[in-house]
Amino acid sequence: MRSADLEAVEICAGAGGQALGLELAGFGHRLAVELDENACRTLEANRDRHPARAGWRIAQGDVADPEVWKPADYQGIDLLAGGVPCPPFSIAGKQLGASDERDLFAWAIEQVDVVKPRALLLENVRGLSMPRFTGYRQHVLDRLREFGYVGEWRLLHASDYGVPQLRPRFVLVALQPEHAPYFHWPQPLAGQVTVGAALEDLMGSAGWEGAADWARRADRIAPTIVGGSKKHGGADLGPTRAKRAWAELGVDGMGVADAPPPPGAEYPVGPRLTCEMVARIQGWDDAWGWEFTGRKTTRYRQIGNAFPPPVARAVGQAIAVALRQEGPARERDAGPEQDPVYRALREHGGHMTPAQIARAAGLDLDAPELERRISLLGRDFEIEIAEGKTGAAYRLGRFKAFTGQADHERHELFSRYRARIS
Structure with a gap:
């Protein structure tokens, strides 16, 4: 582990997967904020047993509550990082996005203008990369640009970085313009680690004679580990389809x-897997000595909801190189347009007919397709509709997401459901 010469603030830190990966990449933590009490205990336990982490401040509570931490106190930090809640974007959920009281992605983006970090790293589920959220993603990039940052999205697969499971994660990295040309997404490693190779020693650690035969059967990467939430029951390895995939690997996924x-x-x-085995599948190395506190189900959820440390380390190393302006610089373009319909409505500012929208967006869209795109936008933005002689005209209204508003409905919903939020 290299000595930390860069500093990070991490929000929604969970049980420390991203924190550990960033530490391995050379970032020391000034602050880690986490809502879940059990995860905070794990962070505290690992801070207290390692002298190099003595400076970690761990704050437990709602990350958007100014009584928990004040973003302005950390202006100029090298990296603002986090794994904000996934349910608003999860394919397995309702994909409420900006209408979900757990959505903190937009709020986190607004903190960039307060904290003014040299770099930003946010990760979330693959669902955020889907067409449903094209307008949301474009809004994020536009806000970052307004704040003076160059942002870029990338879908990363944990199995490309030595983690023996699928686990795609949608990652946003943004840097100040002087550092952005030096950022290169980490390259996949050669080969993949199978479940059998990762777990054979643990399977045989109590003397089971079948460990070697089992490992030969478990010759692939695992399905995505599902940590679940407080809304659900005990620990298991996911929905029916995932359990079938686990069974093909010789694993009972029912618990x-x-x-x-x-x-x-x-x-x-x-x-069945133990929590120690699940941690291996999430990319934890025994040599790191990371301890998860609490009872079995609590430990399992902490592990299953984590950002795999090897992926965090790979992205963190790429950010560290960019902040030091090492290596070759690359020409950066604005990237592909996330949502030209959103952009057309945003730049115009007033009401636009479908023909005007299509022309401004540079798209050849029929009426049903344009209405579908506007309907998707309407899930995250208010859309004003004016009926005229030639039909409907549309105007892009306010972003529905919580970005720090004192009167946002998120506060009441969060308070009501806090005990179930994880």
Whole structure:
């Protein structure tokens, strides 16, 4: 582990997957903010057992509550990072986006203008990369540009960085213009680590004779580990489709075991994983000595909801190189337009007919397709409709997401459902 010569503030830090990865990349933490009490205990336990982390301040509570932390106190930090809640964008959920009280992505973007970090790193689920959120993503890039940053999205697969599972993550990196040319997305590693290779020693650690045969069967990467939330029951390895994939690897996905298989054990499907095994599949290396606190289900959720440390390390190293302006600079363009319909409406500012929108967006769209795109925008933005002689005209209204407004409905909903939010 290299000594930290860069500093980070991390929001929605969870149990420390991103924090550990960034530490391995050379970032020391000035502050980690996390809502979940159990995850904070894990962060505190790992801070207290490692002298190099003595300066970590860990704040427990709603990251948007100024009583928990004050973003302005950390102006000029090298990196503002976080893994803001995923349910607003999850394919498995309702994809409410800006209308979800758990959505903190837009709020985090606004903090860039307060904290003024040299770089920003936010990660979320693959769902945020879908067409449903093209307007949301364009709004994010536009706000970053207004704040003086160059932002870029990329879908990264954990299996490309030595993590033995799928786990695609949609990552946003933004840097100040003087550093942006030096940022290059990390290249995938050669080969992939299989479940069997990652877990054979743990499967055999209590003397189970079947560990080697099991490892030969488990010769692929795993499905995405699902940590779940407080809304659901105990620990298991995900929905029915995931459990079937686990069964093909010789793993019983109906729960999590307390201990590795004992000598002489026989299983209809295969053994269950322990929390230690799940941590391996999330990319944790035993050599890092990271400890998860709490009972089994609590530990499992912390591990399953984490950003795999090897992925965080790879992105963190790329950001560190850019901040030091090392390596070759690259020409950067504005990137592909995320949503030209959104851009046309935003730049015009007034009401536009469908023909005007299509012309301004440079798209050949029929009426149903244009209405579909406007309907998608309407889930995250207010759309004003005016009926005229030639039909409807549309105007882009306010962004619905919580960005720090004192009167936003997020406050009431968050207070009502706080015990279930994770």
